[in-house]
Amino acid sequence: MATTLADDLRPLHHPHSWVTRYVWSQDHKVIAIQYSCTAISIGLVALVLSALMRLQLGFPGSFPAIQPDNYLQFVSMHGMIMVVYLLTALLLGGFGNYLIPLMIGARDMVFPFVNMLSYWLYLLSVIVLVTGFFVPGGPTGAGWTLYPPQAISEGTPGHQWGIVTMLVSLAIFVVAFTMGGLNYVTTVLQARTKGMTLMRMPLSVWGIFTASVMGLLAFPALFVAAIMMLFDHLAGTSFFMPTMQSMGRITPTEGGSPLLFQHLFWFFGHPEVYIVALPAFGIVSDLISVHARRNIFGYRMMVWAIVIIGALSFVVWAHHMYVSGMNPYFGFFFATSTLVIAVPTAIKVYNWLLTLWRGDIHLRVPMLFAIAFIFTFIHGGLSGLFLGNVSVDVPLSDTFFVVAHFHMVMGVSPVLVIFGAIYHWYPKIFGRMWNETLGKLHFWITFLGVYAIFLPMHYLGILGVPRRYYALGETAFIPQSVHLANEWISIAALIVFAAQGLFFINMIWSLFRGPKADPNPWGAASLEWLTPDTPPAHGNWGAKLPVVYRWAYDYSVPGAPRDFIPQTEPRA
Amino acid sequence: MPIAIAIALLVFGSVAFHLFSPWWRTPLASNWSSIDSALDVTLWICAAAFVLLNLFLAWVLIRYRHRAGHRAHYEPENSSLEKRLTIWTAIAVAGLLAPGLVAWAKYVSVPQEAAIVEAVGQQWQWAFRYPGPDGVLGAAAVKYVTPDNVLGLDPLDPFGRDDLLVEAGDLHLPIGKPVKMVLRSKDVLHDFYVPEFRAKMDLVPGIVTYFWMTPTKTGTFDILCAELCGTGHHEMRGKVVVESPKAFANWQAQQVSFGQILADAPPAALSAMLVRASACSVPGQAIATAFPTANDIIRSAR
Numbered sequence: 104m105a106t107t108l109a110d111d112l113r114p115l116h117h118p119h120s121w122v123t124r125y126v127w128s129q130d131h132k133v134i135a136i137q138y139s140c141t142a143i144s145i146g147l148v149a150l151v152l153s154a155l156m157r158l159q160l161g162f163p164g165s166f167p168a169i170q171p172d173n174y175l176q177f178v179s180m181h182g183m184i185m186v187v188y189l190l191t192a193l194l195l196g197g198f199g200n201y202l203i204p205l206m207i208g209a210r211d212m213v214f215p216f217v218n219m220l221s222y223w224l225y226l227l228s229v230i231v232l233v234t235g236f237f238v239p240g241g242p243t244g245a246g247w248t249l250y251p252p253q254a255i256s257e258g259t260p261g262h263q264w265g266i267v268t269m270l271v272s273l274a275i276f277v278v279a280f281t282m283g284g285l286n287y288v289t290t291v292l293q294a295r296t297k298g299m300t301l302m303r304m305p306l307s308v309w310g311i312f313t314a315s316v317m318g319l320l321a322f323p324a325l326f327v328a329a330i331m332m333l334f335d336h337l338a339g340t341s342f343f344m345p346t347m348q349s350m351g352r353i354t355p356t357e358g359g360s361p362l363l364f365q366h367l368f369w370f371f372g373h374p375e376v377y378i379v380a381l382p383a384f385g386i387v388s389d390l391i392s393v394h395a396r397r398n399i400f401g402y403r404m405m406v407w408a409i410v411i412i413g414a415l416s417f418v419v420w421a422h423h424m425y426v427s428g429m430n431p432y433f434g435f436f437f438a439t440s441t442l443v444i445a446v447p448t449a450i451k452v453y454n455w456l457l458t459l460w461r462g463d464i465h466l467r468v469p470m471l472f473a474i475a476f477i478f479t480f481i482h483g484g485l486s487g488l489f490l491g492n493v494s495v496d497v498p499l500s501d502t503f504f505v506v507a508h509f510h511m512v513m514g515v516s517p518v519l520v521i522f523g524a525i526y527h528w529y530p531k532i533f534g535r536m537w538n539e540t541l542g543k544l545h546f547w548i549t550f551l552g553v554y555a556i557f558l559p560m561h562y563l564g565i566l567g568v569p570r571r572y573y574a575l576g577e578t579a580f581i582p583q584s585v586h587l588a589n590e591w592i593s594i595a596a597l598i599v600f601a602a603q604g605l606f607f608i609n610m611i612w613s614l615f616r617g618p619k620a621d622p623n624p625w626g627a628a629s630l631e632w633l634t635p636d637t638p639p640a641h642g643n644w645g646a647k648l649p650v651v652y653r654w655a656y657d658y659s660v661p662g663a664p665r666d667f668i669p670q671t672e673p674r675a
Numbered sequence: 676m677p678i679a680i681a682i683a684l685l686v687f688g689s690v691a692f693h694l695f696s697p698w699w700r701t702p703l704a705s706n707w708s709s710i711d712s713a714l715d716v717t718l719w720i721c722a723a724a725f726v727l728l729n730l731f732l733a734w735v736l737i738r739y740r741h742r743a744g745h746r747a748h749y750e751p752e753n754s755s756l757e758k759r760l761t762i763w764t765a766i767a768v769a770g771l772l773a774p775g776l777v778a779w780a781k782y783v784s785v786p787q788e789a790a791i792v793e794a795v796g797q798q799w800q801w802a803f804r805y806p807g808p809d810g811v812l813g814a815a816a817v818k819y820v821t822p823d824n825v826l827g828l829d830p831l832d833p834f835g836r837d838d839l840l841v842e843a844g845d846l847h848l849p850i851g852k853p854v855k856m857v858l859r860s861k862d863v864l865h866d867f868y869v870p871e872f873r874a875k876m877d878l879v880p881g882i883v884t885y886f887w888m889t890p891t892k893t894g895t896f897d898i899l900c901a902e903l904c905g906t907g908h909h910e911m912r913g914k915v916v917v918e919s920p921k922a923f924a925n926w927q928a929q930q931v932s933f934g935q936i937l938a939d940a941p942p943a944a945l946s947a948m949l950v951r952a953s954a955c956s957v958p959g960q961a962i963a964t965a966f967p968t969a970n971d972i973i974r975s976a977r
Contacts (some may be wrong), residue, residue: 234701253863258905345881397747428884429879431783449764461748485721493780498873501901562698567870572909573884659747
């Protein structure tokens with residue numbers, strides 16, 4: 104571990120003013136909070152868009168301001184913001200930045216300046232994204248998948264300017280992510296403190312590390328797809344554009360392949376699901392272990408499951424394209440590879456359950472969110488088996504079943520983990536405690552509410568109700584009861600929407616008025632709780648780096664005086 | 676404690692919702708019962724896992740809740756338990772994958788005797804084409820499209836002359852006869868989706884896609900577009916009428932062939948079509964060489 108010691112001797116970049124401390128900061132903790140606040144702010148925009156969509160679906164015709172064009176723009180922006188600008192940015196830029204150096208015993212990321220640039224480029228990408236709402240024609244309404252030709256053709260809202268801001272923003276985001284991702288990977292590999300072997304790292308770090316490696320391999324596909332579509336749109340190339348009819352005229356484009364875009368998009372898009380899921384898997388493992396006072400069950404299996412899921416997720420992308428018109432024989436391969444992923448994923452679920460089994464379960468707010476995650480993830484994971492199972496996917500694809508599935512598995516589930524994680528680490532990050540009653544209220548409304556939203560959607564999808572429809576109109580196979588279901592779902596969605604106010608009130612109020620927090624309120628064994636200061640000061644560890652003697656999961660060890668042994672405690 | 680009860684109630688509630696939900700798949704109207712049964716197998720295996728895992732979760736939350744003096748059990752690994760769980764999971768996954776792949780093998784093998792019918796999508800409507808007596812669809816492409824040749828048939832391809840064009844009406848199919856639906860888009864992506872048939876497939880501009888099925892129930896069904904295609908996506912509707920072979924033959928006899936359209940077209944419209952079909956890029960020359968050919972076409976059509 105010579106690198107660690109050398110790293111410790113290298114002078115840190117010390118801030119000299121308020122501006123370099125909080126604005127142009129190179130401290131990973133400040134950057135993490137900047138990332139998180141930006142991601143949550145833009146996430147709120149996407150949340151409002153979802154409420155507007157639900158108003159239209161639940162009460163069609165009651166809101167004349169919502170026209171088909173607006174509706175498609177809400178759908179598209181909601182999806183892209185939530186997946187990329189909220190979940191990816193918050194889990195990697197936010198939690199990755201905060202937790203990696205603290206959990207592995209480093210003073211900062213190995214490239215603090217690049218880390219700072221990463222945040223500012225991310226902010227730029229968000230600003231460019233938001234300009235889409237103000238350009239002529241509004242933001243793109245091509246769906247979050249941005250499929251050409253429609254994304255850049257007449258008949259799709261935002262096909263002139265909205266799509267340009269979207270693609271430029273995505274390209275900037277990929278650059279920002281690459282800077283961050285290289286940092287996270289290098290820091291984990293190079294800056295671990297003495298004794299912190301890879302197999303002693305908390306699973307949060309394993310999840311974030313693997314997701315970062317995947318991001319570095321997957322995002323370039325999105326980047327080239329965005330650049331190629333920009334060329335098609337602005338320079339008249341035909342990468343994705345065949346000869347087609349547009350507004351009664353034959354286009355001059357020729358020979359391009361819309362399917363090529365879909366392959367590029369999903370070569371990014373499927374790993375992206377796991378780029379979001381793996382950090383959530385890791386974080387929730389730590390939450391469960393700490394609050395159940397029990398070692399994570401089958402740690403080595405958990406690590407390998409993360410790595411195997413990450414690797415396999417690169418060979419399953421075309422399960423999003425079973426009915427895309429690609430060679431149908433691909434279906435055999437992609438269905439098999441997709442269902443193989445179910446095995447390591449199921450192992451993770453078993454090991455979470457087996458960690459709780461024979462534990463000493465403290466049902467605090469972070470734990471409630473972790474348990475709710477297990478429930479929603481089991482649900483969402485199982486519905487994925489329907490869609491991965493190629494022939495079963497044929498009737499279900501492009502219906503509300505798909506909407507219900509991916510919201511359960513990569514919307515609701517990671518968001519529950521994010522809430523749990525914020526409640527869990529808040530006392531360390533801000534040195535204050537939040538309000539328990541408000542936290543529990545927020546939990547119950549959110550957990551029960553999201554299930555009320557998404558369970559019925561599966562059944563509407565099995566019936567055949569298509570997604571991305573502004574209105575269902577008169578359709579023989581859709582009975583009146585479906586409209587009632589849509590009303591019910593919208594009401595539940597609006598309640599959940601409003602309940603998020605409880606979270607923000609709690610967080611902001613506690614920031615100033617919350618009681619001072621104990622440095623290690625949950626009795627956790629991992630390094631981030633052992634900093635000399637709470638919140639951790641610049642450089643994290645005071646004069647000397649911590650030395651690690653054991654894994655992060657020594658809870659309830661027989662014979663030990665307390666029910667946890669910190670990682671820094673030497674072996675007897 | 677409340678969370679354990681909530682999870683148990685959600686499990687029972689989900690099962691009850693499944694049993695009493697008024698929403699389930701539409702009555703099957705095609706041969707794809709294998710897709711339905713693959714879905715059923717998947718559902719039963721997944722439902723068993725859902726109920727077992729979550730009830731175990733609820734039980735653990737009650738049984739191992741924090742009590743004063745209680746301490747967790749320290750056991751980092753139990754490799755035999757982990758191995759057994761892995762093997763059982765693999766078996767369950769294989770059990771639902773197998774019927775899915777078997778159904779897919781049928782889905783990708785079009786029967787030799789399948790009739791060919793083309794569906795053409797454009798923003799935001801459907802049109803259809805039948806190959807006529809020769810059983811072969813004539814060549815078609817977007818580049819041939821003119822106001823009088825809406826589906827873009829190659830006017831020089833003799834196989835296209837007897838093709839029957841349904842530009843504004845319903846799709847008609849005879850019951851009990853396998854049909855290969857070939858799909859073509861004139862502009863953006865679309866998707867031919869009839870919930871009662873289970874089958875669906877995207878229409879991709881620039882290539883021809885397909886799927887096959889056998890209608891097994893007479894009646895009229897909605898055709899929806901299931902791939903986002905712009906502002907009017909939700910209004911891109913059509914109807915398919917499944918009827919007896921006799922009724923189908925009667926209906927088909929009333930449809931207009933491309934040859935008739937060519938015969939009835941005024942010379943200016945014909946030359947417009949032929950300009951599109953000609954490889955020559957000088958407009959005047961194209962028309963000059965095209966006219967005699969146009970007369971040939973009119974003669975052959977009559």
